[in-house]
Amino acid sequence: MTTDLQNVIGHELQFEMFRRATSRQRLGHAYLFTGAVGIGKRTFAVHLAQALLCQNRPGDELTACGECPSCRQVISHSHPDLFRVGLPEGKSELPIEVFVGSPEKRGREGLCHDLSLSPMQGGYRIAVIDDADKMNASSANALLKTLEEPGPGAILILIAIDSDQVITTIRSRCQQVNFTRLSDQDLHQILTRINMVEHEGELDSKLLEEAIRRADGSVSKARIAMERLQAGESHELHKVTQLLGRRKIMSADLAMVFDEVTSQAGSDTNSQREAALLIIETCLQYFHQSLTMETGISQLDQVHSDCYLDAMDRCFEASRQIDRKISVPACLDQFCHDLEMLLRPTWNSAGQ
Numbered sequence: 001m002t003t004d005l006q007n008v009i010g011h012e013l014q015f016e017m018f019r020r021a022t023s024r025q026r027l028g029h030a031y032l033f034t035g036a037v038g039i040g041k042r043t044f045a046v047h048l049a050q051a052l053l054c055q056n057r058p059g060d061e062l063t064a065c066g067e068c069p070s071c072r073q074v075i076s077h078s079h080p081d082l083f084r085v086g087l088p089e090g091k092s093e094l095p096i097e098v099f100v101g102s103p104e105k106r107g108r109e110g111l112c113h114d115l116s117l118s119p120m121q122g123g124y125r126i127a128v129i130d131d132a133d134k135m136n137a138s139s140a141n142a143l144l145k146t147l148e149e150p151g152p153g154a155i156l157i158l159i160a161i162d163s164d165q166v167i168t169t170i171r172s173r174c175q176q177v178n179f180t181r182l183s184d185q186d187l188h189q190i191l192t193r194i195n196m197v198e199h200e201g202e203l204d205s206k207l208l209e210e211a212i213r214r215a216d217g218s219v220s221k222a223r224i225a226m227e228r229l230q231a232g233e234s235h236e237l238h239k240v241t242q243l244l245g246r247r248k249i250m251s252a253d254l255a256m257v258f259d260e261v262t263s264q265a266g267s268d269t270n271s272q273r274e275a276a277l278l279i280i281e282t283c284l285q286y287f288h289q290s291l292t293m294e295t296g297i298s299q300l301d302q303v304h305s306d307c308y309l310d311a312m313d314r315c316f317e318a319s320r321q322i323d324r325k326i327s328v329p330a331c332l333d334q335f336c337h338d339l340e341m342l343l344r345p346t347w348n349s350a351g352q
């Protein structure tokens with residue numbers, strides 16, 4: 001099976017740009033790929049590298065055969081002309097050692113040294129630098145010289161979520177390529193393909209639809225949602241739905257259950273944010289379902305429908321706050337309080 005860039009789902013414009021640049025022999029030596037998490041920037045970069053390094057690539061096209069020794073080496077992470085670096089586990093910064101080696105071997109190892117050598121197999125020497133927005137000043141300085149005077153055939157592909165977070169001297173020396181969120185259709189194709197490779201089983205179409213709805217155009221978010229849905233939503237999330245089903249929703253009860261869910265996520269801030277988003281999503285779904293159910297049975301109680309609409313708006317606002325990295329406990333506390341206030345008018349309404 002060929003594994004060329006045309007097989008990368010989505011990002012057609014970016015593919016076309018690189019196809020043209022390659023056919024005109026106008027590839028740049030440094031690119032900065034930017035865009036949301038989990039939308040395929042790194043996958044695109046590695047497929048691009050594979051296509052450029054493929055020994056059976058027809059002339060100026062961007063096609064990789066998937067079978068030549070070079071393609072096999074890319075797939076097995078052992079190609080001598082392809083280097084992939086990123087944030088070391090447990091670190092919050094991309095350290096200088098990645099670029100120029102340890103203090104004892106400074107300049108004699110590391111990515112900058114590797115890129116200064118001629119390609120081993122002819123053609124290109126390619127670096128994929130993930131988390132480029134996590135470079136500190138000394139890492140950036142170390143990479144700067146390579147960006148200014150790249151070795152023969154060197155191509156650097158830097159990857160970051162937000163270009164504004166990349167140190168200016170680095171950013172200004174790269175051609176920026178922006179990647180957009182994947183469409184629902186693209187996500188559907190990608191998830192089906194991943195499932196074929198990993199499980200070979202049929203995907204539950206309702207589950208897939210729901211995961212895509214929660215994914216916001218990101219494969220990684222969709223996969224997390226799938227896992228959760230396949231495992232069945234947790235007992236605690238079920239409690240959230242039960243609480244919302246009560247006639248009188250008290251903020252103190254909500255706060256207690258929300259706290260249970262987030263504390264299960266552990267102390268890691270990102271996991272806590274994910275847990276908070278899941279809670280908010282659960283609430284949003286509940287209000288949405290209640291609204292459509294009531295509308296459906298044509299006994300729409302104006303008080304209830306107004307309250308549910310307001311509550312849904314409040315859910316969207318809470319999600320945005322979490323995305324903007326507002327403290328999870330502070331955000332959820334206010335969210336509980338506001339939900340109680342917003343839903344109070346339903347307490348004495350005849351609708352339920």
Ligand SMILES: [Zn+2]
Nearest residue numbers: 054065068071
């Ligand atoms: Zn090949």
